[in-house]
Structure formats: structure tokens, C-alpha cells
Amino acid sequence: MSSRRPPRRLSEDDLAIWRQVAKSATPMHAVRPTASPAPTAPPTSPQGGRTQPPESLPAFTIGQAASYDRSKGHNLSPTLETRLAAQPVRMDQKTFTRMKRGKLRPNRKIDLHGMTLDRAHPALSRFIIAAHADGCRLVLVVTGKGRTHRDDDGPIPTPRGVLRNQVPQWLRMAPLGALVLQVTEAHKSHGGSGAYYVYLSRRR
Template sequence: MKRPIRPDEHRLWSMVAATVHPLPGRKPAPAPKAATAAKAPPRATADPLPPPQWNGAAFMVGELAGRGLPPRAGKPDAEDKGIEPRRKHRIARERDPIGGRIDLHGMTQDRARAALEAFLRRSHDDGARAVLVITGKGVQGDGVLRRRTPEWLADPALRDVVAGISEAHRRHGGEGALYVALKRKARG
């Protein structure tokens, strides 16, 4: 059985569909119907996702959207906290070396955050340009460290160190790991 389309999903689809035009000689597809007759009861979730936000290149949902990035036109830059696709590809293929790895398995949140911050600062001081942070997936794929690590990396205290983050390639841990691109060390 299909679930009904939620109002926020319908609104998002309407915004996307408004930018698409049919090929010459084709008729536009019918718009999806919103389920207005029977509203589904609100789901009980631990962390409800914020509404989608436009960052100028794509919609962002989840931890990255909650950072309140201002909408911009053009290509994403370092403030978007995403790694450029070509750089991510070079890191995944190890053409850009991974300067270090940290495994946060089995740590408490406080210990993991402290270890992560110290590791990132040490790697940045050593001149590393990318590191691998292994969070694990958790028991059912919703591990606390997996959810919280992007928040920690977006913290203003690490703004001078972190250039971007991206999910790791399958051979480096996939959903249970993150590539963290580091900024160049200031000369002087």
C-alpha cells in the first residue's frame, strides 16, 4: 500500500515541476493528487527533519539544511560544506591522499566529539588536505554518532579547519564514514 503524499512533499514537487517544460509535441503529465481526504496522523520521530531549503544548486534536507544557509544562485562553494564532486572523486580514488583516519566506534558522544576535534586540528596542522572519519552505521542504520558528526563538523569552532564533508565511497565505509576536506593551512 502506498502512503499518501505529505503536504511538504507536494509543495516540493510543485516547485520542481514548475521548472520543467515538456518536449515540443508532447503533452504535460498530469499533476500528482494531494491526499486531502484522509490526513495521516503525525509520525512520532526523534528528530523531525526541517523543511527542505534551497542552497542555489540543490535542495538540502536534514542536518545540512538546519544550518540556515542563505539561498544563493550559482555553484556551491566551501560554505556549503559539501566537497566538490571532482575533489570527492579524487579522494575516493586516493589520487588525493587521505591524510588520516579516525574511528569513532564505541565512543560516547562527548568523547567522540573531543577526539574528532583534536584529530581534525592535528591533521590540519600536519598539512593534511582530506581525512576519513569512520562513524559506523549504528545497530539499525541510525547510529547517534552517524547523525551527530555532520553537526559537529559544521560547528563554528571548526570553521577555520573544515572545508567540506561528504559521504565516503563504499570501499572506505560508505554510509558509515565521511570524507572531510580540510582547508589549506595559513601561511606565516
């Protein structure tokens, strides 16, 4: 049967050394001064010129509620409408203008509204490939607009309408990207923001 050793006690000399070390040590959680430090000169670049000082942050206290202007929103990337509008026109400009005004009648139409992503993707692929093989130039892809109201978007922006945001990406990817010339939001007479015009390249 093993016996436990009694705890070792520090001698008076050890205690004296410990007290000296404790006096010279800096506490890990020292109380920070409330006054702001004196401003320092802006840093200089290797060429000797002064660099642009960083933007100053507004003053705050611990526990203070953050102010947030909901009218500004918090999107971290351009909207879907902005990205589509920024795409270069790869088709005839006159035909593109007529298409945007709803003056062209789509040759075919597919309605993906209500489908899950795993059903919608292959359905869209089959539709575009078949339409291109049959010589169609303009087709209409209906996605729906998605939810029209959200109580709270939360800290991370959530795109409105999963299919509405996903379809343009699928149309840029292989194998559909080689068959598609232009994707743009449909005219209100053909579904508006809940549908897309897809202009296909000529069959070879």
C-alpha cells in the same frame, strides 16, 4: 466549645427561582448532532477575493483505530544523506569528484565507532586540529552505521546512529568549522555510509 450552624435551607421562593434558571441554562455536555452542518461560503480576503479553503479531514469516529501507511515513513526533516548532498561544493570540483569515487587516499583516519558522545567530540576536535596543523587535506572519520534494525520507530523519528548524525554538526561548529571545507559520505571502499570524508582548508 464551638457549635456548628445547621445548614441553611432554601425557601420555596428560592427553589422557584432556581428551577427557572435551570430551564434556561445550556448544558455543558450537550449531545452533538450526528449530521454535518450545512456548508458555508468560503471566507473572503480583505481585498474582496475568496481565500483558499482549508483541506478537509477524513471522517472518523471516536475510538476508531488510526490508519497508518508504514511504507511512507514519518520523517519530519530531510535525511542526513539529503542534507549532505544538498551542500554546495566548496572545494575544487574535479578533486571533489575523485574523492566521491574513492580515488583519493585519506592522509589520516580516526575511528570513533563505539565511543560515547562525551568522548567522541573532544577526540574528533583534537584530530581535526592536529591534522590541519600538519597540512593534511583529506581525512577519514569513521562513525559506524548505527543499528541496522528497529522493531518500532514510534511516533517520533529517531535518527539511525547517534555519532553518524552528530559528527557533521560538530564539523560545522567552531572551532572546526573554520578548518573544514567539505564533508561527504565516504566511498564504499573507505567505509561507505559508516564513515565521512572531511576535506580541510589549506594551512595559512
